[in-house]
Amino acid sequence: MDFELNPAQWPTLFDSSGRMLFEYQFRKTVFSEGLAPELRPDAWKYLLGLYSCTSSLDERSAYIAQAGQEYQHLLQQAVVIHKAGDDKTFLQNKKIIDKDVARTDRDHPFFAGDQNTNLIALQNILLAHTLLDSELGYIQGMNDMAAPILFVMKSELAAFWCFAALMKRMRSNFIEISLHKPLSSLKALVRYVDPSMHDHLSRCSPDPEGDWLFCHRWLLLDFKREFDLESILPLWERIWAQHSTSHFQIFVAVGILNIHRERIMAIQSPDELLGYLQNLAVGLDMQQVLQRGQDALEVLLRDTSLTPALQQLVTPAQGKDTFAPPPSVGFVRMRGSSRKGALSGTSGALPRLPSVFLPPAAVSGAPPQTPAVPQVPPPPASTTWTTYFTGDGTPYYYDARTGRTSWSKHE
Numbered sequence: 001m002d003f004e005l006n007p008a009q010w011p012t013l014f015d016s017s018g019r020m021l022f023e024y025q026f027r028k029t030v031f032s033e034g035l036a037p038e039l040r041p042d043a044w045k046y047l048l049g050l051y052s053c054t055s056s057l058d059e060r061s062a063y064i065a066q067a068g069q070e071y072q073h074l075l076q077q078a079v080v081i082h083k084a085g086d087d088k089t090f091l092q093n094k095k096i097i098d099k100d101v102a103r104t105d106r107d108h109p110f111f112a113g114d115q116n117t118n119l120i121a122l123q124n125i126l127l128a129h130t131l132l133d134s135e136l137g138y139i140q141g142m143n144d145m146a147a148p149i150l151f152v153m154k155s156e157l158a159a160f161w162c163f164a165a166l167m168k169r170m171r172s173n174f175i176e177i178s179l180h181k182p183l184s185s186l187k188a189l190v191r192y193v194d195p196s197m198h199d200h201l202s203r204c205s206p207d208p209e210g211d212w213l214f215c216h217r218w219l220l221l222d223f224k225r226e227f228d229l230e231s232i233l234p235l236w237e238r239i240w241a242q243h244s245t246s247h248f249q250i251f252v253a254v255g256i257l258n259i260h261r262e263r264i265m266a267i268q269s270p271d272e273l274l275g276y277l278q279n280l281a282v283g284l285d286m287q288q289v290l291q292r293g294q295d296a297l298e299v300l301l302r303d304t305s306l307t308p309a310l311q312q313l314v315t316p317a318q319g320k321d322t323f324a325p326p327p328s329v330g331f332v333r334m335r336g337s338s339r340k341g342a343l344s345g346t347s348g349a350l351p352r353l354p355s356v357f358l359p360p361a362a363v364s365g366a367p368p369q370t371p372a373v374p375q376v377p378p379p380p381a382s383t384t385w386t387t388y389f390t391g392d393g394t395p396y397y398y399d400a401r402t403g404r405t406s407w408s409k410h411e
Contacts, residue, residue, distance in 0.1 A: 005029050005043070006036055018057030020046070031243035032294075034234040040152045047240035048165040071160050074128040081131075090130065093138040097126045100143040105229045110151050121156040122146060125163055132164055139174045142167070144224040148232055173220050182219045183212055186250050188309045193254060193299055200265055201257075204273050214277040215253055222249050231286050238290065245297055247313050255292025256280055 005026070013022045020026065026046070035043050045051045051060065081087050082094065101123045105111045111118055125146050130138045145166060150159040173179065191198040205212060217225060222239060224232055239248045257264065260280055267273045300306060300314050 005033065005039060007038055010039055010042070018060065019055065020051075020053040023053045027241045027243045031238050031241040031248075035237055037233075040233065040237070041154070041158070044149070044152060044162060044237065044240070045158070047237060048162050048169075050161055050165055067161055068157055071128060071157055074131050075124060077131055078124075078127045089134075089137065093130045094127060096140065097123060097130075097138055097143070100140060101126070104143045105147050105151075108151075108229045110229070111147065118150065121159070122150055124156060125150065125160045128160060129164060129167065133167065133171075136167075136171060136174060141174065141221050141224075144221050145170070148224070148229055148236065151229060152233065170222075179216055179219055180211075182247070182250060183215060185247065185309065185313060186215060186219070186253050187212060188307075189250060189254050189296070189300075189313065190257065192310055193296055194258070194261070197257065197261060197265065201273075204268060204270050214274055218253050218256075219249055223252065226280075227284075227286065234286060235290065244301060245314050248293060248297070250313060251296045252289060252293035254296045255289055255294075256284065258292050258296070259284065259288065 013026055014020055026043075030043065030047065046053060078090075081090050085091065101119055104119075104122065111122070122143065126138060126142060129142070129146075146159070146163045149162045149166065150156070153159040153162060167174075187198065187202075190201070201212065205214075222232075223235060227235070235252065239252075241248075245251065257280075260276075263276065264273070267276060297314070300310060303310075306314070
């Protein structure tokens with residue numbers, strides 16, 4: 001079944017209770033075509049796992065009040081800790097956040113100006129997250145990841161939970177040496193698609209051990225600093241779609257190297273190569289980058305004899321349901337566990353991350369709209385039943401005689 005993800009078509013992906021019926025097609029279309037800007041506030045919540053595709057509108061409605069209370073609780077705790085002035089780690093995080101927020105995407109109208117309330121919202125999001133995951137705290141670069149989400153959501157509350165879900169997914173990126181595996185995967189992929197470039201980069205690498213650290217920033221921040229705020233949005237949603245791969249950022253890195261192949265192969269000096277590679281993505285056309293990344297993925301998908309190292313690049317991560325909400329962040333216990341949380345009784349631990357989130361309409365107080373029953377295109381006249389599949393592989397059927405969709409064939 002083909003989908004065109006425009007505002008008119010979006011409601012047809014859901015049944016009357018608000019459950020998404022066509023998750024596979026949704027992710028496939030996001031990966032191949034991207035999203036219309038007006039759909040991103042809703043669709044990103046599915047891609048990031050805040051919406052479970054199996055959740056109903058009523059179930060999502062039950063979470064929004066809790067989510068709002070939990071966020072306000074985090075902000076209140078931040079005020080209390082700041083006034084007490086005895087938590088050196090929190091104060092240091094706040095100092096760095098203040099500096100980073102002041103220089104985050106300030107050339108974009110959404111964050112421009114000295115009295116911009118969006119900067120306050122961004123600061124709140126980052127501070128609250130240091131309490132949500134106090135073990136990780138704040139690490140520079142998180143501001144780069146939060147800013148586009150706030151720009152898309154236009155809601156501090158929704159942006160916070162989306163950012164929390166993204167950090168849950170990318171947490172290992174911000175832990176020292178954790179990028180060794182993706183960098184190794186990148187080298188293996190380049191060796192597979194372009195052995196000559198792999199050998200050249202390894203021979204001329206500015207890194208003493210040939211670790212290709214010139215790509216570190218690309219993979220750490222999913223190319224956020226290589227493209228401007230709005231250009232990065234189509235790339236991120238394709239990474240989050242997890243269609244055919246959970247590592248699309250690695251294929252994009254290969255695509256960028258391929259675009260610059262001729263110049264790279266001509267450089268012999270390690271210092272010159274480093275200077276060139278550090279600014280490789282500047283001025284690139286995003287559509288060209290996406291196409292090269294998808295082309296590299298297609299090469300692997302056509303090969304039935306991949307090594308285990310390459311096979312894992314085109315196989316969704318095992319041991320978890322890639323298309324289900326992520327496990328709870330399991331709110332890390334706040335420093336100073338003797339502090340009592342307003343929502344957590346006598347415990348200093350905070351409540352769990354909601355697995356789904358309400359659409360912006362409900363956040364603003366507007367009544368939620370019930371999605372329309374999906375309209376399934378009729379099959380050829382000679383066919384009575386047509387079989388479709390949900391994202392988890394469950395079949396359902398379209399009856400051409402009655403025009404109805406059901407979970408089983410019946411006469």
